[in-house]
Amino acid sequence: PHWLKLPRPKQREKSSLPPRGLLPVRRRRFTMPPVVAEAAAATAAAASGAFNYNRANWFFDNGLRFGRFNTGYSMAMAQASQYREDIHDLTELTVTKQDTYHTVGVIFFVLNFQLIMAGRLGVHGPSPPGWLLGLYWTNICSALMFLVTFTWTAMHASARATAGGAYMLTRSVRLPIPTPKMLDQARTTGNTFEKQRVTDVFRIPFAMPAPKESVEQDPEMGAGRVPISDRRMPKWYHDEVKDLRKDDGGAMPSPGSNPEHFELYRGLQNEWWGYDVYGRIGVLYFMSHWLTSASLYSMCHVFGELRCLWPAWTVTACFVTAHYGILSLDIINKPTATGFNLPVEKVVPFVPVIAVLGMSIDYSVLTPTIGWQTFIYFLSWICYLIQFFWAIRLYSLAAPMTRARDMQEQPGQPWWPKEWALPPAFEDALYMVSAPKFLEPGQPTCLQQEMKAAKGPEGRSAPLKKGRDAEPAMLPWKMFRGACITTISMWVLIMVGRAFEQVNGERFLLKQEGRVERWPSHMQPWMAPWTRKGSRNEMCHAGGCDRRLSAVEQAHAQMAQQLLAALGPIAKSL
Secondary structure (H helix, E strand, C coil): CCECCCCCCCCCCCCCCCCCCCCECCCCCCCCCHHHHHHHHHHHHHHHHHHHHHHHHHHHHHHHHHHHHHHHHHHHHHHHHHHHHHHHHHHHHHHHHHHHHHHHHHHHHHHHHHHHHHCCCCCCCCCCCHHHHHHHHHHHHHHHHHHHHHHHHHHHHHHHHHHHHHHHHHHCCCCCCCCHHHHHHHCCCHHHHHHCCHHHHCCCCCCCCCCCCCCCCCHHHCCCCCCCCHHHCCHHHHHHHHHHCCCCCCCECCCCCCCHHHHHHHHHHCCCHHHHHHHHHHHHHHHHHHHHHHHHHHHHHHHHHHCCCHHHHHHHHHHHHHHHHHHHHHCCCCCCCCCCCCCHHHCHHHHHHHHHHHHHHHCCCCCCCHHHHHHHHHHHHHHHHHHHHHHHHHHHHHCCECCCCCCCCCCCCCECCCCCCECHHHCCCCCCECCCCCCCCCCCCCHHHHHHHHCCCCCCECCCCCCCCCCCCCHHHHHHHHHHHHHHHHHHHHHHHHHHHHHHCCCCCCCCCCCCCCCCHHHCCCCCCHHHCCCCCCCCCCCCCCCCCCHHHHHHHHHHHHHHHHHHHHHHHC
16 A cells, blocks of 8 residues: 556657666655644644533533532421421410410309309308399309300310311421432433533533522513523423422422412311400400309408498409409490490499499398389389390300401411401400411411422413301301300399389298208398388298398387296296
């Protein structure tokens, strides 16, 4: 191959050189022009530099990718911890209130039975007048009924809220700890660089357009995400978006996406918010009747046993003031389209004042006449009518009412959705806080929901879990309604009974107690009220050992004195 067969030269003159045939020729080396050589060298250097630059960027970006994955899940776990605190706070709000009501109820069980049993009237002294006992016993029994009702609702609300919170914490609100498979998916190996696009591997910095991420602007400003071309960003960036992130390649969270634990918990609250509400209202209803009955009991003790006038007025003033204060704090007088809107709560605390006025006259040294007795009965009927209208007012105040729209949220104020039919008269005393329906402006969205949305199909909204559509627990209102109707019925019955007693005489339907004389109880300086004059002659256990004498009894006494004067000398002679 190194020899070249050349054609014979033309005949020429003879030369002194010897003739040659085939001559050996050296291979000629190819040389390019200097400009081309310099351009090739520059291109090779640029390609090598671009390759090394993009490879370094790839390693740097993949380090950021794994770091971003860890940071994102760390923030998501921190946010999930905050959500677990939300469940704790919402649950403890109900549990703490109801446990407090339950503790108060246990204490007042003792105090209520002390007024009924250990401190029963008519044992240590003469029985008070029948008109006052009607007021006292109806109030103290109504108090016991509401005491049992609110204690039961408090126990149920506390137990159900605790169970609901435990269910949420153990099943729904969990820390989003990544699995080993997710960690393997987040990391990449070095040979993955070989799978990148050629344009990404040899992209010349500053010469080709630099990649830019999507700009996420405030939706309130009227602008959303700015779309970018897939070719503007490296392939490894799109792989990261597809695997780990939410962007134009995945679904978007639902509009106004509220954290799912709020939606689920608000659905659970339907099962106990009624018990929470009527447990609190039951505390007020019990205390209203108990304060009235305690005031009536005190004046019975002071008049019947201690025979003191002014302490009866002072102790009544204390109970009346306390009663008026708690009603003013708890009840908001909001007239409604339906219901009994007469503000009886402004008058009912003063029933003991009217009663103590009647007792002061009934036990006084005034001459007992029909006029004074009629005035005492007139005062008693004022008390009965006020209590009757108060029972109707209690029913109207406790009636549930739905709203047309949700309340406007205010910092530090209670809030509940419009679906909850709460009594509007107790809005400031219920201290109800429901899980919100919307996040406050500026609050970050739920990171877990964004992670779920990133895995959804493009162009669709990620579904949002909602609480189950359960009917509100209205059994507490039905129980409370029954208690209110029972109270109204008791006042109707006692008023009918009092009318019968006034027409036919006090206690004429009952037999007299068998043992008339009880030493030394009859020796005590007790006094009976005027309104007992119409009852049976002897009233020891029922309060008659030291009662005043009637006109018939005075005649019998005079006859006995005359007989004693006639038989005295005979007795002495014998």
